[in-house]
Amino acid sequence: MNVFEGLETIPTPFARSTVAIGTFDGVHVGHQALIRAAVADARAHGRPALVFTFDRHPAELIAPERVPGYLTTPAQRNRLIAELEADGLVIARFDASLRERSPDEFVRDILKGLLGAEAIVEGSNFRFGKGAAGDTAYLERVQTKFGFTLHVLEPVRVGGEPASSTRVRDCLRSGNIGEAEMVLGHPYWLAGTVVEGQRLGRTLGYPTANLMPTYRQVVPADGIYAAQARLADGRIFGAACSLGDRPTIAGAGRSIEAYLLDFDADLYGQELELRFLRRLRLEEKFDSLAALTAQMARDVEQTRAILAESGLN
Numbered sequence: 336m337n338v339f340e341g342l343e344t345i346p347t348p349f350a351r352s353t354v355a356i357g358t359f360d361g362v363h364v365g366h367q368a369l370i371r372a373a374v375a376d377a378r379a380h381g382r383p384a385l386v387f388t389f390d391r392h393p394a395e396l397i398a399p400e401r402v403p404g405y406l407t408t409p410a411q412r413n414r415l416i417a418e419l420e421a422d423g424l425v426i427a428r429f430d431a432s433l434r435e436r437s438p439d440e441f442v443r444d445i446l447k448g449l450l451g452a453e454a455i456v457e458g459s460n461f462r463f464g465k466g467a468a469g470d471t472a473y474l475e476r477v478q479t480k481f482g483f484t485l486h487v488l489e490p491v492r493v494g495g496e497p498a499s500s501t502r503v504r505d506c507l508r509s510g511n512i513g514e515a516e517m518v519l520g521h522p523y524w525l526a527g528t529v530v531e532g533q534r535l536g537r538t539l540g541y542p543t544a545n546l547m548p549t550y551r552q553v554v555p556a557d558g559i560y561a562a563q564a565r566l567a568d569g570r571i572f573g574a575a576c577s578l579g580d581r582p583t584i585a586g587a588g589r590s591i592e593a594y595l596l597d598f599d600a601d602l603y604g605q606e607l608e609l610r611f612l613r614r615l616r617l618e619e620k621f622d623s624l625a626a627l628t629a630q631m632a633r634d635v636e637q638t639r640a641i642l643a644e645s646g647l648n
Contacts, residue, residue: 405550566605
């Protein structure tokens, strides 16, 4: 899949294409259905399937105070879209210039003039153009004028409710990891860099990797989790993770810590991704470090059991 980061990086306009449009944060099951529909249409008509999205959530420019946490890093999003066999991914910079384009200008100059769209696939609630005036009703009206066919997909429903990025965020923030991954249709990986902590875990016999998120992804609800850790080289280890304030340790502060099972190496400065499988318990303040250590041992054993039960050990 060719990735074009910025409209100006497209060397020559596409002669023809089928274009799927959306923000695609998370690439959840609804996004996947939309992209698959675009790929199927493109294959049926012998033209490339392009995915059009933005380099940031539009709210970053329109309403910065309401920017939601992201579900995927750009690299994760790109990889997930590539797995759906799109031929090209066009990532437009969402800046003031793009924001001020009227729907007609957006369709004429970008979708038709640059991407050669002969078919457009989008979700029923997607909006674009100045004042968010471009919607499916607008596109239906201008199909003949601009020479494209519109395909509108209704939201995919999971458990009787529509799949959406907002729903995934809500599930993660409440610790409902299982539902979040059902709506996503793939694992949720929190990406970051391992930074130096207080090294308390090592003194307790459970050396932890302290993760500093490298992108503004949603961090699940505080608590202790059975998890997996994926290293930069692709190796995956089981992990027991702690998210929160570490109340037993005075002044410890917030952290994202992962004790990797059956692993003993220095990870400082390395990239790491965490997949949270199940929340084991809420954070708890213990009367002593000995009591905390005993509970950590139980958390590790429960994590091993969950990994074995899930076929992930």
